[in-house]
Amino acid sequence: MARADPPPPPPAAFERRVLRSAAEHHYLRVRLELPDGGARPSAAQFKQLVVTALRELHGEVGAALPVDVLTYEEKTLSAILRVTSSGLVKLWSALTLLGFYQNRRCAFRVLQTSPFLLALSGNSRELVLD
Amino acid sequence: MEGLLYGRLPAGAAEEELGAQPQGSEEAKAFVNAFLKRSMPKMKDEAIQDMLTRKAVVLEHYFKKKKKGNRKKTKGFTAKQRRELRLFEIEPEQQRYAIFLPLHELWKQYIRDLCYGLKPDAQPQMVQGKLLKADLHGAIVTVTKSKCPSYVGITGIILQEMKHVFKIITKEDKLKVVPKLNNVFSLEIDGFISYIYGSKFQLRASERSAKKFKLKGTIDL
Amino acid sequence: MRMSVPLRRLRQAPRHLLVCEKSHARHARSRHAAHVRDHAYNCRVSFLIPECGTLPEVLKSTIADVGEYYLLRNLSLHELVTHEFIDTFVKKGSCHALTYNTKIDQDNTAALLPTGKLILSVDKDTYEELGLQGRPSQYSGKKVMRYIITIDLMDPSFHPDSKKHKRVLWALKEKKPLEFDFLLAWCNTGAEGSTLMSYFPKNQIQTLKPKITFSTLRDLQCPVLQSNELQGKPEESCSTEELFEWLGAVLNQVSLDNKSFSFLSTYCCPQPNTIVEQAFLCTITGFIIPEAIIQLLEKLCCYFDEPKLAHWLTLTVHGFADSPVSWRESEHGFHKGGENLYNFVVFRNLDYWLQMAVGTNDDCPP
Numbered sequence: 056m057a058r059a060d061p062p063p064p065p066p067a068a069f070e071r072r073v074l075r076s077a078a079e080h081h082y083l084r085v086r087l088e089l090p091d092g093g094a095r096p097s098a099a100q101f102k103q104l105v106v107t108a109l110r111e112l113h114g115e116v117g118a119a120l121p122v123d124v125l126t127y128e129e130k131t132l133s134a135i136l137r138v139t140s141s142g143l144v145k146l147w148s149a150l151t152l153l154g155f156y157q158n159r160r161c162a163f164r165v166l167q168t169s170p171f172l173l174a175l176s177g178n179s180r181e182l183v184l185d
Numbered sequence: 186m187e188g189l190l191y192g193r194l195p196a197g198a199a200e201e202e203l204g205a206q207p208q209g210s211e212e213a214k215a216f217v218n219a220f221l222k223r224s225m226p227k228m229k230d231e232a233i234q235d236m237l238t239r240k241a242v243v244l245e246h247y248f249k250k251k252k253k254g255n256r257k258k259t260k261g262f263t264a265k266q267r268r269e270l271r272l273f274e275i276e277p278e279q280q281r282y283a284i285f286l287p288l289h290e291l292w293k294q295y296i297r298d299l300c301y302g303l304k305p306d307a308q309p310q311m312v313q314g315k316l317l318k319a320d321l322h323g324a325i326v327t328v329t330k331s332k333c334p335s336y337v338g339i340t341g342i343i344l345q346e347m348k349h350v351f352k353i354i355t356k357e358d359k360l361k362v363v364p365k366l367n368n369v370f371s372l373e374i375d376g377f378i379s380y381i382y383g384s385k386f387q388l389r390a391s392e393r394s395a396k397k398f399k400l401k402g403t404i405d406l
Numbered sequence: 407m408r409m410s411v412p413l414r415r416l417r418q419a420p421r422h423l424l425v426c427e428k429s430h431a432r433h434a435r436s437r438h439a440a441h442v443r444d445h446a447y448n449c450r451v452s453f454l455i456p457e458c459g460t461l462p463e464v465l466k467s468t469i470a471d472v473g474e475y476y477l478l479r480n481l482s483l484h485e486l487v488t489h490e491f492i493d494t495f496v497k498k499g500s501c502h503a504l505t506y507n508t509k510i511d512q513d514n515t516a517a518l519l520p521t522g523k524l525i526l527s528v529d530k531d532t533y534e535e536l537g538l539q540g541r542p543s544q545y546s547g548k549k550v551m552r553y554i555i556t557i558d559l560m561d562p563s564f565h566p567d568s569k570k571h572k573r574v575l576w577a578l579k580e581k582k583p584l585e586f587d588f589l590l591a592w593c594n595t596g597a598e599g600s601t602l603m604s605y606f607p608k609n610q611i612q613t614l615k616p617k618i619t620f621s622t623l624r625d626l627q628c629p630v631l632q633s634n635e636l637q638g639k640p641e642e643s644c645s646t647e648e649l650f651e652w653l654g655a656v657l658n659q660v661s662l663d664n665k666s667f668s669f670l671s672t673y674c675c676p677q678p679n680t681i682v683e684q685a686f687l688c689t690i691t692g693f694i695i696p697e698a699i700i701q702l703l704e705k706l707c708c709y710f711d712e713p714k715l716a717h718w719l720t721l722t723v724h725g726f727a728d729s730p731v732s733w734r735e736s737e738h739g740f741h742k743g744g745e746n747l748y749n750f751v752v753f754r755n756l757d758y759w760l761q762m763a764v765g766t767n768d769d770c771p772p
Contacts, residue, residue, distance in 0.1 A: 066430035067634045067757040073770065074424040074647065081419055082654075102670050123671035125660040135658055137673060140419035167743060170422045171763045172654025174745035177450035177724030180509070182691070184477055184614055330534045337537025338581060369534075406534055 078170035081143040082125070084178075085150060087132040088162045096156065098127045101134060105146075108153035108163075113145055120145055125172075133166070135175060143168070275344060275352070280360045285323070285342045292323030296374055303375050312377050318394045321346055321372075326353065329380065330369035332406055339363060346390045367406050382406075420742055420766040426646040428636050431707050431756040437772075438750065438760060439700050442723070444733045444772060445748065446519055447504050448694045450724040452657060453706060456628050457715035458686040461620070468705045469618060475591040475693040476602050477506065477612045482585050483516055484578035486524060489566045492559050494605060496522050499594030502695050505586040510728040511740040516586060517730050520695075522560030526584075527730040528553055536582045538574065545739040545767040554730065554737060589693040616692030623685045627662045627675035628652075631718055633757035641678065646751075648676035650761055653720055653749060656687075699723060703750060710754050721750040732768050739767025 087104075089095065096104060102124045110118035123137040138146045150163040167178050221233050228236075262270065297303045299315045327340040339361050341353035351370070353361045365383030372379045382404045388396055429436045451472075455461075461469075485491060486503065495501045500520030508515045515527045526540070533540060533553040540555035557574055558564060564571050578584060590611075592602055603611060629644035629652050638645030644652075652675060655662060662675040703721055725732060727744030738746055743765050751759040762771035 066433065066755065067428045069429045069433075069435075070427065070636055072426045072636055072646070074426065076419060076421045077424065077647070078419065078422060080651075098670055121672065123673050125655065125671050125673055126658060127670075135660065137671070141417040143419055144416045169743040169745050169765065170419060171424070171745055171747070172651050172658060172660075173722060173749065174654070174724070174743060174747055174763065174765075176452075176654060176657035176722075177691075177747065179449040179724065179726040179728060179744075182449055182506075184506075330531075331537070332534060334533070334537045334539050337535065338576070 076170075078140055080137050080172075081140050081168060081170050082172045082175055083136045083138070083143075083147070083150075083165055084167040084175050085134055085136060086164045086166055087134075087156070088164060089132065089156060090159060090161075093159060094157070095129050095132060097129065098124060101127050104153070104156055105136065105150070108149040109146065112149040112152055117145055117149065122146060135172075137172070140170065273345065275360065280354060281358050282342065282354050282356050285344065285354055288323040289325060289342050292320075293374060295320070295323075303377070305376065307377075309377060312374075313379055316372070316379055317398055320390055320394075321351075322390070324372055324374075326351070326370040326372050326381070328363060328368055329371045330406060332367040336363055336368055348389050349387055369406065422745075422766060423762075423764050423768070423770055424647065424650065425762045425771045426636055427760045427762075428633065429758060429760075431752065431758050436758075438703070438758060441733070441748065441760060441762070441772060442699050442703060443696045445696060445723065445725060445746075446502055446731065447517065447726045447729040448696070448699060448723050449726050450689065450691045451694055451699055451702065451721070452687065452689040453702070453719060453721045454653070454656065454685055454687050455706075455709070455716055455719040456626065456682040456685045458719075459622065459684055461686060461688070462709065464708065465702075465705055468702050469688065469690065471701065472616050472618075472690055472692075472694060472698045473591060473593060474613050474615050475589060475695075477614055478588040478590055478606060479610055479612070480585050481588050481606075481610065482579070482583055483526075484575055484583070486516075486518060487557065487559060487571070487574050487578060489571075491605070492522075495592055495594075495602070496559050499592055500695070500697065502589075502591045502693070504589050504693070504726060504729055506589045507587060508728060509740070510730060510738070510744065514584060514586075515728060515730050516584070516588075518559075519731070519735070522558060523735065524557040524559055525730050525735070526555040526557070528555065532582060532584075536577050538577050543739070544737050544769075545741070556735070591693050591695045593695055593697050614692065616690050616694060618691075619689045621687045623656070623687055624683070626656070626682045626685045627679045628682045628685070629676045630678045630680060631751065631753070631759075633718075633753040633755065633759070636759065643678070644676045646759055646761055649751065649759075650749065650763070652676055653722065657689075657722065694723075703752075706750075706752055707756055710752070710756065714754070716754070718751050718753045721752065723748050732764060733762075733772050736769035736772075737767075738764075741766035 087096070087101070102122075105122055105124070106118050109120055109122070113120070120142045121139060122142075125135040125137050127134040136146065147165060147168070150165060153161065153163055155161060167175055169175055218230075222230070225233065267273065296316070296319060299319055300307060300312050303312065321343050322345070324343050325340065326343060328336045328338060331337050339353060339355060341355035341361065343351050344354055344360070345352040349365055351363050351365065353363055355361060365387050368383040370381040370383060372381060384406065385398070385404065386393070429438070431438060496518070501518055502520055503518035505516050510527055514529060514532050517525045519525065527543070528536065528540075530551045530553065533555070536555070538555050538557070540553040542550040543552035543554055546552050590602060603613065629649055630642070631649060632639070632643035635643050636646050638648065655673065660673065665674070706719060706721055709719065725746035727740060727746075729738055732738040732746040738744070745763060745765040746768060748760060748762040748771070751761075764771060
């Protein structure tokens with residue numbers, strides 16, 4: 056915000072843009088389920104696990120799919136993943152079919168998915184009232 | 186012994202003991218011709234000769250085809266005529282619920298008889314099996330489920346059952362024609378409630394009694 | 407390279423829409439208030455003010471004014487169509503009601519709009535049993551599995567003795583009693599009448615206050631925006647899509663200082679950006695009626711009455727994923743995420759951007 060202020064432009068005229076299925080990325084909120092006890096993966100291991108899942112189902116080409124781990128919380132094993140829109144089905148299927156982490160049973164739960172990252176910050180299905 | 190059997194008859198035995206008259210060859214010919222002429226009056230002599238000389242006649246025993254007696258068809262009305270005469274229709278002044286209550290009582294009695302008294306501990310399967318074949322005229326039914334919401338809730342006595350529709354008289358003395366297709370009817374008798382999936386029930390009452398219902402397919406609307 | 411049709415479909419993301427509008431808040435024909443009002447059910451409102459350490463008193467009291475709402479447990483739906491209820495609440499204010507913990511892609515759902523329209527979204531079997539006329543859901547395929555029934559409670563022909571009213575009451579009371587937990591909010595204009603609390607039995611209704619959280623974000627990277635450049639200009643300002651993603655990252659606590667070569671994530675704040683020392687983030691969660699959001703938006707516009715360091719601020723509103731409508735009465739479905747949300751970016755000169763986003767089973771926002 057340190058930029059020099061330009062002279063105030065005239066009030067904006069009405070303009071409307073409709074972006075239809077234009078989102079470059081899709082976002083998934085996932086939770087990894089592991090049997091109690093045992094080591095929890097670190098962020099890097101978690102990403103590695105996602106890549107492994109992709110490789111298992113889709114081979115090397117699948118493993119090359121760019122996936123970003125935007126957030127990862129080790130305590131709850133939940134994360135937000137970002138993937139290019141065309142790879143959503145690949146990533147989702149790979150996560151679903153992954154069954155093992157370091158020879159332990161594991162499962163990915165996809166909690167929420169959206170083409171808008173903003174949508175993941177307010178999930179009405181998790182609205183708890185006291 | 187055999188020689189005796191197949192040997193000629195002693196001369197004179199035929200005449201004396203069997204009373205048969207030996208015929209001269211001319212006489213025999215005339216007789217045969219006359220016989221043929223009589224049995225086949227429409228054929229010409231030459232044709233008969235032709236047939237005798239050339240045609241192989243298979244000697245077989247034919248059963249005489251029984252001629253069906255030309256039974257007279259009962260002279261009824263055709264469906265078209267019946268429709269024109271409005272035989273299927275119930276006159277407006279007859280469309281009153283109260284009139285048909287005795288019919289309903291009768292129907293209840295009929296079902297009770299059919300289900301051996303319809304005791305409260307009767308097997309529902311048995312009741313259903315009987316109801317499936319029973320006549321439904323006079324039953325009180327309710328439309329419980331329908332693809333078309335406005336049919337839902339119609340209750341009344343069945344006056345007529347057709348192949349595709351029920352004609353029902355409601356308590357408000359309205360005659361409703363409800364298609365069987367895409368409707369589920371409920372039918373209550375002495376605490377037994379049965380559901381009729383109309384889509385699987387599209388038969389005439391008379392045909393239904395002979396039909397074997399199979400537990401097959403979905404019963405979804 | 408050509409791909410077979412099913413394979414190509416696998417690569418296609420489900421349809422979604424992002425509508426961006428720009429206009430001026432003081433413009434006579436600006437529709438910002440209408441857009442807020444038309445979006446009846448909101449579960450979370452958050453606003454972010456860059457260069458703001460403490461909230462001005464005006465905003466604090468506005469937040470405190472975000473009304474309470476009610477949770478009604480095991481309410482038979484027919485109680486909402488009785489004339490006692492209609493005359494006491496629906497006709498005397500704006501009444502919002504939405505079923506709670508019902509999933510629109512599998513359960514029956516109901517919603518009462520402030521316009522007095524009761525909207526039921528029911529599955530096929532319930533519809534067939536209910537006996538109320540409706541229409542097939544827009545988003546069901548060849549085999550219709552969901553129906554939408556709309557009942558106008560304010561319709562003059564819906565008086566207590568009418569056939570229509572009797573039929574509705576019979577259907578909901580006797581034919582197929584439907585019971586839900588409801589979220590209710592009622593805002594009456596002027597005259598004080600009886601309250602929801604006294605109308606419903608004590609053990610059934612519960613007052614709830616919206617949950618409010620404040621936080622201050624330190625050293626936040628903020629994109630540079632220019633109000634009349636929706637699409638942004640390279641090297642000068644960011645586009646609305648970039649802002650939208652960035653805001654999502656901020657609200658989800660995604661770290662922005664990722665290097666683009668990082669193993670974990672390649673996301674980084676859009677260019678150009680500036681580092682803001684502190685930014686104020688407030689989140690309100692609950693069942694928030696549009697009137698409260700209009701108030702808040704108005705007060706946020708007034709924030710710029712006095713000179714401020716911030717160039718813009720944002721107000722984000724999340725809808726309910728399981729409400730049967732999104733904007734106005736346009737049908738809403740879940741599909742993959744059920745998202746329906748909008749976001750205002752209010753600039754210092756009171757220009758604003760409005761971004762409205764919906765997922766697959768939704769009409770284009772107004």
